[in-house]
Amino acid sequence: MVKSTGAAVLVAAVLALSACGSGGGSASPSPGGTEPRVLKLWHYETADSAMGKAWAEAIKKFEASHPNVTVAFEEKGFEQIQKTAAMVLNSDEAPDIMEYNKGNATSGLLSKQGLLADLSEEATKRGWDKLLPGGLQTTAKYDDRGVMGSGKWYGVPNYGEFVMVYYNKDLFDKHQVKVPASYEEFTAALDTFVKAGVTPISNAGAEYPAQQIFYQLALTKAQKPWLDAFQSYKGKVDFHGPEFTYGADTFADWVKKGYIPKNSSGVKAEDMGVAFMNGKFPVMISGSWWYGRFASEIKDFEWGHFLFPGATMSPGSSGNLWVVPEKSENKDLAYDFIDITMSKDIQNLLGNSGGVPVAADAAAITDAKSKELIESFNKLTAADGLAFYPDWPAPGYYDVMVAGVQELINGSKTSAEVLDELAKPYEDNLADIGN
Template structure:
């Protein structure tokens, strides 16, 4: 899976500052006598998850007199690269944050390195807290996500949305869109004013996420499951894919997406929005905290209009190593992170909780973020990411979408190339 790639692109600054505060450890750390919970995660201390989990540690220790949490902060890349080796040794922690997907948590489950949490999930009712779309990446059958045993549990989510510079909309007298027709009209009005309306990044994930979202406006759950979960054979020349490729190319031709964006990075796209150069950005909730702290103008968000589906998934997983010494303590900690109090805190700090009370969120923008996610989750609207299905697909999508931006390839050629790469990468059944 390339979730890690997308995540590190958008949170590289936070993750690069994560310091290794303790070595792998293991022997002599008190981990086997029930008085220590060894916990690894890679969230920055000032992130929504970092703040919420720090509070969860305090609550855990208050509920477990005599037990201490030995938190060992790791970098995302460190856990990603060393997890198989560490988990196959006596140095494994009791609880660890790990990346979701077939190539990561799925692979470890297939290798027998993770504890099957199914019984605990049912016993504690975690399955009732997570919507079908959120829990897809928690369950694996022979390493493939979507069904079967629970090998991880998430307590947050992520999804994509339209970010609006409200000041620019007011300045140029453009109506904030609530329908697809209004969105197209807004794009044209900004272009008529000499402004390229959409921030874009052809060198990274943004461009092909625009295209995938366009396809999702013509898709349903069965379409997504066929493409993402191998439940059927996708048709890359169907109405959804054809509409997406043709509309994307048309938007470039009309100037809604700049041809110069073919070589732009996600960071450059985000900065163009922050600097007030682009009135609209379509991207994920991972930008939310940054915009809240850095934007000097009035801004807002909305789900893509007239679409039941959008890109998104459950967040990374809490996994319990097969060799963990204190599994019951690990389960208790997961339970606390899913409690209303911790979920509400996560939401108020700019995260996307999976079990919060929207009425308890005090920050107005956070409230909108969670309200939209609640609506999206209720209609099973998380459609994952376009680069997930097969290894190496991210690079294919970047390259082929760049060709659409520069005009060196027609929509039909784009669809042919994507279909060829997909069919080559789908595992034999």
């Protein structure tokens, strides 16, 4: 992780990179010869998401510029790749290019295990290092310990993301709730819905969303030194300190108060999003990766978003990475595909479809909803507010976080017991990497 300047650089990258030249760097995609070839591509973006639309167009452009190459695309689930990546990439079943989660516990771990190709030479040759300056390189680079922020390039991010509060404007109007400007106003709004018999927050305890709410609550009490200690090992983290204690206690309290469904511990992210799109909940706290899909699919009510009130930091970062497995037999084609996803027309499409591009022309973003999204991102990054994600610091931490918040939802363990469970693998990892 790089400090302070990283987020600000990401803003500039999103809206002001037209000076970096057209296309995805200095190298043009090569045809790859005349023999028939296949590029095996995996990613987990749904077809109607901003990224899904952009990558589908990138595949068309790639095949048009590589007439002898067929792209064999397989859509994989986030959880599926999260749990099986190391095993698959160490086998003959590895794809040639894959979307993968960024951070020490995921891409960092695979890089340390020798499963990912070193992209440093390509990043320089193709100009990705110029399209992704400063903070955008944080999640792309990993040192010998698998710690992000320095070392070799093992991935290429080509969008930004952050967690926000989505809200159903029709339900807010029906219950005479205004968009909250403070944390106190936000909890008052949640109380209003509960008193009206409405559970306000759509949640998914079986996957990432619930742990991001827990982390967001902790961040309301956090300052930069705490974040640097937790994510970058630049100090000792007290799991029973005010930050995580507040996050765990308040999350459990929100369940008791009826803000969060008591039966949401087994709910998956897809079901959470669909429930919000169907108008069943007035609020959903989740990431910008839903934004384009909501813009496409929500027809029956007006919706909007706002940054989490009372917090200067929120979960967020550059987006997931394109990684090239070391076992890929078509690395040259994989590099060409990455290049196309960094091109201006694909980046502009991403931006106008509800994504946060890193190399778009600012003037080309004409969609009103997309402009709102990027404005919120600018506001967050101007405050140096990208706080990464809670599962990043240690291998296997994602499942630990899922189990912990499920226990808070079910009330099967106290906050203190859950925080003890979170502390052990984190501290074990510090010992493993020599911190």
